[in-house]
Amino acid sequence: MSASMIEIANLRVRYxxxxxxxxxxxxxxxxxxxxxxxxxQSGKTTLLKTINRTIDNVPGAVVTGxxxxxxxxxxxxxxxxxxxxxxxxxxxxxxxxxxxxxxxxAFAPRMAGMHDRRELAEHVERCLRQAxxxxxxxxxxxxxxxxxxxxQQQRLTIARALxxxxxxxxxxxxxxxxxxxxxMRIEDVLKDLRSQMTIILVTNLxxxxxxxxxxxAFLFNGELVEVxxxxxxxxxxxxxxxxxxxxxxxxx
Amino acid sequence: MFQTTSLTRRKQKYEFIAKLIFLxxxxxxxxxxLLIVGYLVYQAWxxxxxxxxxxxxxxxxxxxxxxxxxxGTIYLVVISLVIATPxxxxxxxxxxxxxxxxWVTRVINLAVVNLAGVPSIxxxxxxxxxxxxxxxxxxxxxxxxxxxxxMTLPVIIASTKEALAAVPLAFREACWNVGATRWQTIRHVxxxxxxxxxxxxxxxxxxxxxxETAPIMFTGVVFFKxxxxxxxxxxGLFDQCMALSMHLFTISTQVPDVPAALPYGTAVVLLGSVLxxxxxxxxxxxxLRARRKW
Numbered sequence: 001m002s003a004s005m006i007e008i009a010n011l012r013v014r015y016x017x018x019x020x021x022x023x024x025x026x027x028x029x030x031x032x033x034x035x036x037x038x039x040x041q042s043g044k045t046t047l048l049k050t051i052n053r054t055i056d057n058v059p060g061a062v063v064t065g066x067x068x069x070x071x072x073x074x075x076x077x078x079x080x081x082x083x084x085x086x087x088x089x090x091x092x093x094x095x096x097x098x099x100x101x102x103x104x105x106a107f108a109p110r111m112a113g114m115h116d117r118r119e120l121a122e123h124v125e126r127c128l129r130q131a132x133x134x135x136x137x138x139x140x141x142x143x144x145x146x147x148x149x150x151x152q153q154q155r156l157t158i159a160r161a162l163x164x165x166x167x168x169x170x171x172x173x174x175x176x177x178x179x180x181x182x183x184m185r186i187e188d189v190l191k192d193l194r195s196q197m198t199i200i201l202v203t204n205l206x207x208x209x210x211x212x213x214x215x216x217a218f219l220f221n222g223e224l225v226e227v228x229x230x231x232x233x234x235x236x237x238x239x240x241x242x243x244x245x246x247x248x249x250x251x252x
Numbered sequence: 253m254f255q256t257t258s259l260t261r262r263k264q265k266y267e268f269i270a271k272l273i274f275l276x277x278x279x280x281x282x283x284x285x286l287l288i289v290g291y292l293v294y295q296a297w298x299x300x301x302x303x304x305x306x307x308x309x310x311x312x313x314x315x316x317x318x319x320x321x322x323x324g325t326i327y328l329v330v331i332s333l334v335i336a337t338p339x340x341x342x343x344x345x346x347x348x349x350x351x352x353x354x355w356v357t358r359v360i361n362l363a364v365v366n367l368a369g370v371p372s373i374x375x376x377x378x379x380x381x382x383x384x385x386x387x388x389x390x391x392x393x394x395x396x397x398x399x400x401x402x403m404t405l406p407v408i409i410a411s412t413k414e415a416l417a418a419v420p421l422a423f424r425e426a427c428w429n430v431g432a433t434r435w436q437t438i439r440h441v442x443x444x445x446x447x448x449x450x451x452x453x454x455x456x457x458x459x460x461x462x463x464e465t466a467p468i469m470f471t472g473v474v475f476f477k478x479x480x481x482x483x484x485x486x487x488g489l490f491d492q493c494m495a496l497s498m499h500l501f502t503i504s505t506q507v508p509d510v511p512a513a514l515p516y517g518t519a520v521v522l523l524g525s526v527l528x529x530x531x532x533x534x535x536x537x538x539x540l541r542a543r544r545k546w
Contacts, residue, residue, distance in 0.1 A: 054428050059353045085431035095426040098445055107440070108430035157426070164430055 005030045005168060005198040006051060011065035013046050013055065020046045022222040023065070028168075033190065033199040035213030035230065037206050037246070043222040044202045045092075048170045051200075052087040053080050070167070085112060088161030088197075092173040094153035096145030097160075101128075101137050104145040104156055108164040123163065130193070131159035132185055151182035158186065162193075169193065170200045175208065187212055206247045210234050218243045292523065296516035304517055308478045309499070313507050318518055320479050323486060324493030325522075327393050328468060329461045331489075332400035337454050339401075340408030347409070348416040349438055367406035375403040376470040384471050392490045396472030403467055404457040411453025415446040448540035455533035459526040465497040473498045475506075496522045 006028040013021040021043045028034045036044050049055040050067050053074050067074045069083065077083045085108065097104050105124040106114075114120055124141075128134040133155040137148070145156050154174060161169060171190075175183040190199055190212060203209050209216045210230060217227035218240070226239045238244050293300075303317060310316030347364075351357040379399025389395040419442050427437035443450075473495045479486035487493050496518060504515045 052429065054425065057425075057428060081431040081433060083431075084429060089429035091422065091425065091429070093422065095422045097423060097426055097441060099441075107427070108432070111430070111432045111436045111440075160426070160430060 003030075004028060005070060006200075007066070007068040007071075008047075008050075009066040009068075011047070011050060011063070011067060013043070013050060013061060013063050015058070015062075016060050020222050021050075024219075024222075024224045026217060026224055026227060028198055028200060029215075030198055031194060031196075032214040033194055033201055033212050034227075035209030035216040036200065036202045036219055037204070037209050037216060038219035038225075039246070040204070041221075042219045044219055045172055047219070048089065048172055048200065048202060050074070051168070051170065052084045052089055053077070054084070054089070056080070081112075085164035086167050088158075088164070088166035088169040090154075090157050090161050090169070090171040090174050092176045094150055094157050094177060096148060096153045096156055098144065098146055100142050101145050101148070101156065102141040105159050105163045108160065112164060124159075127159040127163045128156075130162050130189065131155040132189055133159055151178040154178050154182070155186065158189070166197060168198045168200065170202070172202045173204055175203070175205065183208075206234075206249075210247075218246060220246070289523065292516055292520050296513055296520040299511075299513040299517040300520065305521065307481055309476065309494075309503075313476060313499075313503050314510050314514070318496065318499065318521060319481050320477055320486075321494035321496045321499035321518070322521060322525075323479065323484070324393070324473065325462055325496040325525075327487050327493060328397050328400055328472075328495060329458055331393065331397035332404060332461050333454065333457065335397065336401040336405045336408055336457070340405050341412050341450060341454075344409045344412035344416060345438060345443075348413045349434060349442065364406045364409050368410055370403075372403060372464050373466040375399055376467040378402065379467055379471040390490065391472045391474075391492050393472050393487055393493050394489045396468040396493075396495075399467045399471045400461045400464065403464065404461055407457055407460070408454055411456070412446075412450045415449025415453065416442060418449060419445050448537045451540075452533060452537055455529060458529045462522065462526055463497055465495075465501055468495055469498050475502060496525075 004027040006026075008024055008026045011021055011024040012019065024043075024047065036047070038044055046055065046061075049058065050063055051069065051074065055061050055063055063075075069086065074083060097107060099107065102124055105127050106120050109120060109123055114123070125134060125138075128137065133152060136152060137156075145153065148156060154177065158171075158174070169190075174186065178186075187208070190201070193199060201209065201212060213230045215227060216230045216233040218225040218233065218238075220242060225242050226233070228238065232238055233243060234247055236244070238247075244250075305317060305322060306319050307317035308320045309318065347357065347361065351360075376399065379395060379402065383389045383395035383398045384391055387395075389398075423441050423445070424437050427441055428434075432440070472492055474492045475494075477492060477494050500515055500518045500522065503510045503518065
């Protein structure tokens with residue numbers, strides 16, 4: 001067991017001639033919430049995609065440098081699907097798969113070979129409870145996931161991301177399409193989950209990072225400007241002037 | 253605040269004119285179709301009966317029915333689609349879901365688009381060369397069906413690709429994120445949500461395969477052939493056959509003194525069978541749409 005859950009060293013990603021990540025070096029500790037903030041186009045989503053190697057499916061993306069998950073270089077991983085199950089990923093816009101609510105959450109376990117009905121039912125209930133969606137949908141697990149409201153769908157997406165028992169949970173601007181009340185509920189969920197897993201929280205709401213993150217990284221234009229304890233980033237004197245200006249809304 | 257000004261009046265006028273033009277164009281499109289179908293049915297009415305469908309042409313094709321060409325067309329359409337559909341759909345799945353965007357794929361895609369635009373007579377010559385002569389199938393139902401399959405294949409690939417591309421990328425990403433393989437993603441999410449579009453594309457090719465004359469007359473369709481009436485298996489794979497499109501051409505231009513109702517009757521059956529298949533397709537699509545989930 002290595003000290004950090006994720007170790008990223010000199011990571012560069014370019015799409016054709018456009019370099020999106022320009023040499024990122026960053027560690028994520030076990031059971032911490034790492035906030036990643038930064039304006040649009042700073043490479044946050046790309047960074048997440050390199051962790052579970054869904055970057056492989058992006059045409060034209062070239063990755064150099066090292067990303068280690070739990071001590072293993074992700075590019076040496078033989079079973080990339082096992083890697084992806086180890087990492088839960090929540091996309092900015094809620095994506096209810098066009099399946100029933102139950103099947104949405106049961107999808108990943110089924111694809112990984114869990115077929116026992118009782119086991120699946122218990123598992124789905126646990127995930128939906130973790131995502132605080134169970135009470136609202138327990139009577140209509142057969143109805144379509146896509147018919148839920150935006151906030152419910154986002155919690156469904158989180159339940160699905162938890163359904164393959166990940167050790168890392170990545171959230172990519174999860175609150176972009178949902179109301180503040182739901183956002184706060186999910187934030188509470190994340191605080192509870194911290195004891196069980198490592199969480200990477202990409203957010204464009206700097207205050208969200210301030211509320212939740214143990215440490216915060218500021219990404220700008222494909223470069224890691226700085227990463228430090230959240231109190232330091234949001235203090236009057238972060239290491240970089242740019243960070244101060246961004247978190248205080250002076251630019252960005 | 254809400255009084256009518258000259259500007260709003262002008263806008264209302266344009267709105268009305270625009271709507272009128274669109275409506276007129278729609279009518280202009282539907283009207284000839286109705287006229288054609290109506291005229292055909294009117295002319296063919298005296299001869300239309302079950303007997304007409306189930307008896308062979310007789311007396312040098314001046315009497316009798318269309319059993320032999322009707323069954324021939326059914327054979328050709330069914331066999332060609334049985335060959336072309338799996339190949340076309342699977343190729344499209346590969347091109348849309350697996351293939352990387354590099355110059356090889358681009359060349360293949362370009363070839364597909366261009367093949368879809370090749371005139372049918374060129375397919376006919378290809379079929380004659382490749383299947384009848386080179387593969388030594390001779391002029392036969394199999395050779396003609398293969399030729400039709402080659403002709404419909406690129407269109408099936410193109411329409412299937414379009415149907416697959418209509419499934420949002422976000423669904424695929426969501427599946428990949430939870431550790432599903434590409435095939436699991438395709439099998440459980442992409443195909444169920446594009447199947448209605450895929451089927452529509454395939455079924456549209458029924459009418460094309462049934463209507464073409466050139467490709468089959470070079471490769472397996474004959475002027476006249478009597479077969480056992482009422483036997484659905486009267487043709488063998490390596491037999492030559494008659495076909496409705498070719499039969500229509502023959503009795504309208506090649507045979508003198510054919511009663512007028514005969515070619516009209518043939519046309520009505522050709523048109524009618526295509527319409528029936530399309531109608532079935534629409535019903536099936538409505539059924540699938542109702543099950544569609546987003």
